[in-house]
Amino acid sequence: MSQALFSSALLENAVHEFAKLPGIGRKTALRLVLHLLKKEKNEVESFGNSMIQLRRDIVYCTVCHNISDTAVCGICSNPSRDRRTICVVETVKDVMSIENTQQYRGLYHVLGGVISPMDGIGPADLEIESLVNRVNKDEVSEVILALSTTMEGDTTNFYIFRKLAANNVKITTIARGVSVGGELEYTDEVTLGRSILNRIEFTNSYK
Amino acid sequence: MSQALFSSALLENAVHEFAKLPGIGRKTALRLVLHLLKKEKNEVESFGNSMIQLRRDIVYCTVCHNISDTAVCGICSNPSRDRRTICVVETVKDVMSIENTQQYRGLYHVLGGVISPMDGIGPADLEIESLVNRVNKDEVSEVILALSTTMEGDTTNFYIFRKLAANNVKITTIARGVSVGGELEYTDEVTLGRSILNRIEFTNSYK
Numbered sequence: 001m002s003q004a005l006f007s008s009a010l011l012e013n014a015v016h017e018f019a020k021l022p023g024i025g026r027k028t029a030l031r032l033v034l035h036l037l038k039k040e041k042n043e044v045e046s047f048g049n050s051m052i053q054l055r056r057d058i059v060y061c062t063v064c065h066n067i068s069d070t071a072v073c074g075i076c077s078n079p080s081r082d083r084r085t086i087c088v089v090e091t092v093k094d095v096m097s098i099e100n101t102q103q104y105r106g107l108y109h110v111l112g113g114v115i116s117p118m119d120g121i122g123p124a125d126l127e128i129e130s131l132v133n134r135v136n137k138d139e140v141s142e143v144i145l146a147l148s149t150t151m152e153g154d155t156t157n158f159y160i161f162r163k164l165a166a167n168n169v170k171i172t173t174i175a176r177g178v179s180v181g182g183e184l185e186y187t188d189e190v191t192l193g194r195s196i197l198n199r200i201e202f203t204n205s206y207k
Numbered sequence: 208m209s210q211a212l213f214s215s216a217l218l219e220n221a222v223h224e225f226a227k228l229p230g231i232g233r234k235t236a237l238r239l240v241l242h243l244l245k246k247e248k249n250e251v252e253s254f255g256n257s258m259i260q261l262r263r264d265i266v267y268c269t270v271c272h273n274i275s276d277t278a279v280c281g282i283c284s285n286p287s288r289d290r291r292t293i294c295v296v297e298t299v300k301d302v303m304s305i306e307n308t309q310q311y312r313g314l315y316h317v318l319g320g321v322i323s324p325m326d327g328i329g330p331a332d333l334e335i336e337s338l339v340n341r342v343n344k345d346e347v348s349e350v351i352l353a354l355s356t357t358m359e360g361d362t363t364n365f366y367i368f369r370k371l372a373a374n375n376v377k378i379t380t381i382a383r384g385v386s387v388g389g390e391l392e393y394t395d396e397v398t399l400g401r402s403i404l405n406r407i408e409f410t411n412s413y414k
Contacts, residue, residue, distance in 0.1 A: 007268075007302070008276045014261040017254045021239050032228050034300060036258055037265060037274075044262035047224045048255035051243055054221040055251035058244060061214075067244075069215045093241060095214070 063134070065110040065127050067092045075099075075108060082106040084141040088131065088160065090114055090153075094146065106144070109134065114152040115159055123159055132163050142170040149176060270341070272317040272334050274299045282306075282315060289313040291348040295338065295367065297321055297360075301353065313351070316341065321359040322366060330366055339370050349377045356383060 006012040011033065018029035036044050060066065061073035068074070075081060075095075085106030089095055095108050111126045123129075135143065143164060147153035161171055177195030178187045187195075213219040218240065225236035243251050267273065268280035275281070282288060282302075292313030296302055302315050318333045330336075342350065350371060354360035368378055384402030385394045394402075 007280050007282065007299075007306075008265065008274050010257075010261045010265055010276055011274055014257045017257040020254070022242055023235075024239075028230075030300070030303075032231075033258070033261065034298075035229055037262060039262070041262055045259050047227070048257075048259040050217075050221045050224040050255075051240070052252050052255040054217045054240065055244060055246070055248055058215065058217055067215050067218055069217055073214050075214060091241075092214075093237070096237075099214075 060110075064108045065112065065130070066095050066108055080105075084139060085144065086131070086134065086140055086142070087144040087146055089146050090148065098146065106142075111147075111156070114147055114150070114156040116152040126156070128160060128163065131160065135164055135167050135169055140167075140169055142172060145171065145173045267317075271315045272319065272337070273302050273315055287312075291346060292351065293338070293341065293347055293349070294351040294353055296353050297355065305353065313349075318354075318363070321354055321357070321363040323359045333363070335367060335370065338367065342371055342374050342376055347374075347376055349379060352378065352380045 006015070014033045014036075015026060015029045018024055018032055019026045021029075024032070036047065039047075057069070059068055059071060061068040061076055062071050063076040064073060066073045066075065070077075082105045086109050087098060087104060087106055088109045088111060089098070090111055090113055092110055095110060098104050098108075109127065109131045111128065111131070113121055113126055115121060115123055115126065131143075134140065143160070145157045145160065147156055157173065164171060175198065176191060177198065178184060178192060184192060213222070221240045221243075222233060222236045225231055225239055226233045228236075231239075243254065246254075264276075266275055266278060268275040268283055269278050270283040271280060273280045273282065277284075289312045293316050294305060294311060294313055295316045295318060296305070297318055297320055299317055302317060305311050305315075316334065316338045318335065318338070320328055320333055322328060322330055322333065338350075341347065350367070352364050352367065354363055364380065371378060382405065383398060384405065385391060385399060391399060
């Protein structure tokens with residue numbers, strides 16, 4: 001869609017801003033903007049201001065670097081969480097994913113990515129130093145590595161493992177295997193192979 | 208994704224606002240909001256403000272009811288457009304679609320919808336009166352009806368036709384037929400049937 005054919009510079013500008021978002025092209029942007037135009041003025045204001053306010057006022061937890069409204073996030077300040085376990089993840093989205101499982105009661109540590117020399121991301125660009133400090137300072141008995149199973153993720157796992165080797169802390173990684181309900185036929189060979197190597201004993205209590 | 212699991216009320220609010228948009232669920236909303244969070248503060252401000260400003264300052268052309276930055280839109284005020292032809296469309300999006308073809312040099316009239324008793328939309332809710340006034344007042348020789356081929360569109364076409372019957376104005380509708388490059392095999396029967404009924408003479412100048 002040519003830019004010159006828009007009858008309004010304001011419309012053009014709004015569509016242009018929307019189309020910057022990932023996965024939103026100019027056609028979708030136009031549809032969304034025309035939808036907003038039909039809404040009440042205060043609804044559009046609360047939409048626009050919610051983004052501006054979020055970007056302006058958001059803070060990252062000083063302990064785990066998760067997204068937060070306060071200096072220490074709700075998870076780190078929750079007295080009922082297990083403070084002896086730290087789950088290391090790449091992004092705040094990973095924290096949400098694990099929280100959604102409702103299976104984990106420990107704390108988190110958001111690295112902000114993985115070591116990737118190709119992208120110019122070294123250990124100093126990630127929150128690895130603060131993780132080591134947490135483990136040194138607090139009474140941590142287990143660090144769970146939940147990074148992606150890529151070359152970069154494995155490199156980062158190994159880097160963290162080496163950094164924590166001096167500490168008397170148990171280091172684990174999340175289990176990889178055939179997904180619950182997944183069929184063997186459609187599982188990739190690496191995953192299936194690993195699920196056989198890392199097989200676990202079948203007990204009555206296992207679910 | 209449960210609402211309670213968000214670690215930030217600001218984030219929750221922004222995701223909630225985004226997820227109100229059509230075709231955007233909570234997962235996509237979260238992805239877009241986290242994308243915005245990574246951007247510079249002024250970029251997010253220009254995003255939010257572009258929507259607020261659009262909604263606050265947009266006006267509709269007093270002549271054709273198209274979206275505009277000024278009281279009379281760029282098309283209506285353009286002296287090189289053919290002022291004797293008015294193309295009647297449902298929405299501002301239709302104006303953009305026709306403008307994109309670069310085949311039409313006349314003016315437009317945006318109805319704002321079609322007559323639909325089921326949705327409680329009668330002729331008084333649409334810009335039909337102002338269309339009749341334009342045809343009465345200005346020197347209009349042709350009105351092109353470009354509404355959708357639904358029951359409601361046909362009703363509206365007929366209503367406008369009756370309203371303009373007293374005027375000495377030519378009333379036409381856009382051609383329906385097999386799309387350019389379309390194959391007969393995959394064209395629906397109604398469209399194919401109509402393209403045979405409304406066949407046109409083959410000439411050298413026809414392209």
